[in-house]
């Protein structure tokens with residue numbers, strides 16, 4: 153993303169598109185001022201963007217008697233994006249406009265351990281149904297974004313030894329989805345752009361871009377059956393050297409409880425939804441998913457509330473360490489278990505504020521997700537949106 157004062161001249165058309173699609177500029181005068189380009193250069197690049205259908209003239213452009221338009225908007229309706237949020241036990245999909253506004257959505261309880269054929273097959277069929285429902289064709293799809301509950305190699309887009317996903321190691325999720333969509337579009341149809349990332353990273357992207365938080369250094373925590381975190385540094389998701397940053401659930405917390413990853417003492421093994429479920433089942437409760445646990449807590453079941461609050465405290469202990477190292481101004485708590493709301497948040501807040509240094513936690517806010525269960529699908533659509541409309545890619549494509 154290009155900020156005022158740091159314009160790369162060769163970025164040309166891409167820079168103008170970024171200013172328009174992020175809402176920072178809509179008039180010719182703003183574009184000249186914010187890009188630093190000459191008025192004639194701006195005019196030329198705007199013509200190229202209009203010709204490609206990437207932007208639209210707005211305002212009274214039609215009635216200005218042949219004069220060139222003065223105001224512009226991103227052409228959100230020139231196609232659709234698909235977002236898939238593949239979770240451990242639940243998958244959500246959405247069709248959005250090109251600006252990642254949801255047009256249609258669906259979800260299902262699907263065990264990711266059923267393997268890529270079962271899960272990606274459902275995703276493909278759900279996309280086809282949703283497109284049909286809103287009267288769009290597979291050929292209208294410009295891009296697919298997907299989140300998966302395991303580490304994705306940032307260089308290859310492939311899953312790397314995901315602990316809870318047998319059969320998924322090395323599966324190129326984004327490529328598979330792109331190929332499936334091309335097949336739906338018919339013989340010889342080009343595959344749309346596709347990008348995949350870890351589930352909590354797409355949720356974080358959604359919250360950062362569309363959650364209205366207005367913060368740039370953020371930790372987003374996803375608590376469902378497992379626990380993961382994403383770090384947003386200066387407004388961008390930080391993935392680390394290999395894409396493994398933010399693995400909060402498998403930090404060792406000094407217990408010897410066996411974890412489903414094969415190690416002992418991970419945070420998840422005492423605070424994850426699957427650990428809470430194990431305890432509840434031992435006590436005779438009928439619970440299957442993290443949503444079941446959240447529902448019990450919202451209904452006021454004392455034992456569930458106690459366990460969820462305790463899980464919140466344990467997550468808070470780990471987060472206090474993260475706060476000390478990273479000094480975020482905001483922690484967003486999402487995931488299915490976050491639907492339990494107060495007991496989880498109260499447990500986390502209690503420990504983070506108690507354990508953090510005054511300077512690091514002075515302006516720190518800990519809030520629930522604003523996009524709720526849609527954060528992942530919106531974030532997935534935003535992931536491919538930002539890939540498609542990257543300033544350098546657009547400038548290169550438009551010569």
Ligand SMILES: [Zn+2]
Pocket residue numbers: 401402411412413414415418420
């Ligand atoms: Zn573990």
